[in-house]
Amino acid sequence: DIQMTQSPSTLSASVGDRVTITCRASQSISSWLAWYQQKPGKAPKLLIYKASTLESGVPSRFSGSGSGTEFTLTISSLQPDDLATYHCQQYKTAPWTFGQGTKVEIK
């Protein structure tokens, strides 16, 4: 199975800050990576697929980059509505696996 490792597990930042979350795969997944946002008590929502393609309707302050084994999700200017847990997922090979999640808190 492909292991996905996210860091940090939790981060606290102020409104307007630039925030970066890292996701590493245990083997190359090319660009077959998605990022999801999960607000408290809600279902995950797709933000980015194919490592860097923004899903329709997602604010442009979100961006993704990377390929192979190392990926990042960046929020260019953190907003109060971004309070959530962010999950990366590889969809190159079954079993499709996730990172453990990064909880973003607003200072």
Place this chain on the structure above:
Amino acid sequence: EVQLVESGGGLVQPGQSLRLSCTASGYTFGDYAVSWFRQAPGKGLEWVSFIRSKIYGGTTEYAASVKGRFTISKDESKNTAYLQMNSLKTEDTAVYYCTRVCGPGSGTCYNDYWGQGTLVTVSS
């Protein structure tokens, strides 16, 4: 508007069975694959099962943790996917989400729409 609505969750004892349903609307159900995921309380997301569209044989995949106990199926006439869960264990306790896979299941694809989830609690 694409919508997925899960139902069928509840409290069961270890060893019992439960069938979850996922009713889809807002798109041509038969053109897309479906996956089930779960999230144990306070934990991360775990893929459970996947079913391809009929055009790709409706074939299925399962996580090792549920293989032999869970069965995924779908009824295209009802726009509904199912997850039959047998021999339930306490470690199956989780919120279960159904998702639309971005294509028919022919290759690599992400999950573009998620239902709201249904809670399954396995406890004596």
